[in-house]
Amino acid sequence: MWAAHLLPALILCSLSFQGPSYVGAHSTQFTCEADGKFPDNENPQLYFICTNGVVSEGHCESGESFDFNPQQCAPYGSKGECVDQPEGALIPHDDDHRFYKCSHQVAYQITCVANLVFNPAVNVCDWDKELHPEYNVCEGMPNCLIPDNADPTRYYRCTDGHRISLACPSGKSFDPTNKTCVDLNYDICTDEAEGDMVPHTDENRFYKCSHGVGYQITCWEPLVFKYGRCNWASAEELPTVVYLGPCHGQEDGALVANSADPKAYFLCFNGTSQSQTCLSGSSFDTNSQSCVAFGTSCVDKADGTFLPHATNPTKFYICDHNIGYEKSCPRGLVFNPAKSVCDWPSAG
Structure with a gap:
C-alpha cells in the first residue's frame, strides 16, 4: 500500500499568484497564494477567504470549527472524544474519511483529502487501493494537480472536474505538497522497512520508503517533520493514544460530565456514550x-x-x-x- 500523506499535506490545490498580506483582529498575518478558504492556525473557529488576491476573514458558529479540506465549518465532536486526551492527540471519527484533533479537550474535525481514510495506527490519511475501487478523484476539485495515491511517480491534472493521468520523468516522484516532480532517493531506505518515514536534510520534508526507494514529501507550511510526522516546530512528542471514550469502565446508566461543555454530559450504556444536554x-x-x-x-x-x-x-x-x-x-x-x-x- 502506498500513499500515506501526513495530515496537512495535499489539503488544497495551489495556484500561482501572490496576494497581499493581511493582519486580522487576532494578529495573524496571512498571505493569499490561491483562491479559496484557508484555516487560521491560531484559532480553529476562524478562516481566511481569498478571492482574486483579496483576503477577508470568516468565523464559524459557536460549537463549530473550520475543516480545511471541504473548506466549511463542521461541528465539534459530541461523544467526549478528547476528554482526558493529550493536547494535539488525533482521534478516529465515526466516518473513516475524517478524524478529530484535540485542543483543550475539544475535538476539532478534519477531513482527509481525495477520499483517503484516516489510519490511526500511524496518524495519517491513507488509501489502500484494494479497498477502494477506481473513482474520479477530480470530481468536485478545483483545477489543480493531485497525486495518484496508487503510484508515487504519477499524478493527476484536474481540469473542470475531469482528470488526466500524468507521469513524472524517470527517476522522479510527485511531491503532493509542492506539486512538482522531485528526485527519488535510492540510498536512504536501504535498511528501512516498507512504509517507514525518514527525515530529509530539509526539516520541512521527509522520505517515505517503498520497495527500498525514498519518495520525498514536503510538510504543509509552517509544519516540520518531527517525531515521525508533520508537526509544529515547538511540538512535544505525544504518547501513544488509545481512545477508550468517556464511558469506558462506567456502569450502565452512569452520567459523565463533558469537559468541553458544562451544559452537556454523557449517558453510558454498554461502554458507549450518548451526548445529552x-x-x-x-x-x-x-x-x-x-x-x-x-x-x-x-x-x-x-x-x-x-x-x-x-x-x-x-x-x-x-x-x-x-x-x-x-x-x-x-x-x-x-x-x-x-x-x-x-x-x-x-x-x-
Whole structure:
C-alpha cells in the first residue's frame, strides 16, 4: 500500500499568484497564494477567504470549527472524544474519511483529502487501493494537480472536474505538497522497512520508503517533520493514544460530565456514550449527577472565580462568561471560600 500523506499535506490545490498580506483582529498575518478558504492556525473557529488576491476573514458558529479540506465549518465532536486526551492527540471519527484533533479537550474535525481514510495506527490519511475501487478523484476539485495515491511517480491534472493521468520523468516522484516532480532517493531506505518515514536534510520534508526507494514529501507550511510526522516546530512528542471514550469502565446508566461543555454530559450504556444536554439555564453537576440551575452571582466576575452557594455550604459556583455553574463537593465535604476548595467542615 502506498500513499500515506501526513495530515496537512495535499489539503488544497495551489495556484500561482501572490496576494497581499493581511493582519486580522487576532494578529495573524496571512498571505493569499490561491483562491479559496484557508484555516487560521491560531484559532480553529476562524478562516481566511481569498478571492482574486483579496483576503477577508470568516468565523464559524459557536460549537463549530473550520475543516480545511471541504473548506466549511463542521461541528465539534459530541461523544467526549478528547476528554482526558493529550493536547494535539488525533482521534478516529465515526466516518473513516475524517478524524478529530484535540485542543483543550475539544475535538476539532478534519477531513482527509481525495477520499483517503484516516489510519490511526500511524496518524495519517491513507488509501489502500484494494479497498477502494477506481473513482474520479477530480470530481468536485478545483483545477489543480493531485497525486495518484496508487503510484508515487504519477499524478493527476484536474481540469473542470475531469482528470488526466500524468507521469513524472524517470527517476522522479510527485511531491503532493509542492506539486512538482522531485528526485527519488535510492540510498536512504536501504535498511528501512516498507512504509517507514525518514527525515530529509530539509526539516520541512521527509522520505517515505517503498520497495527500498525514498519518495520525498514536503510538510504543509509552517509544519516540520518531527517525531515521525508533520508537526509544529515547538511540538512535544505525544504518547501513544488509545481512545477508550468517556464511558469506558462506567456502569450502565452512569452520567459523565463533558469537559468541553458544562451544559452537556454523557449517558453510558454498554461502554458507549450518548451526548445529552441540560435544559436552558442549567448545567451538569458531576457529584449530584444532575442538571442544576445557573447561579446569578457571577456578573462582572473573572472567569474561573469560585463563589459560595447562597444556602448550601456543600455547593459552590464556578464563574465563566458571567454565568455561575453550580458544583457540589464530594460527600462529607463543604466549600471553603477562603481557599476556594472543598474541605473538611472542621477546617473552616
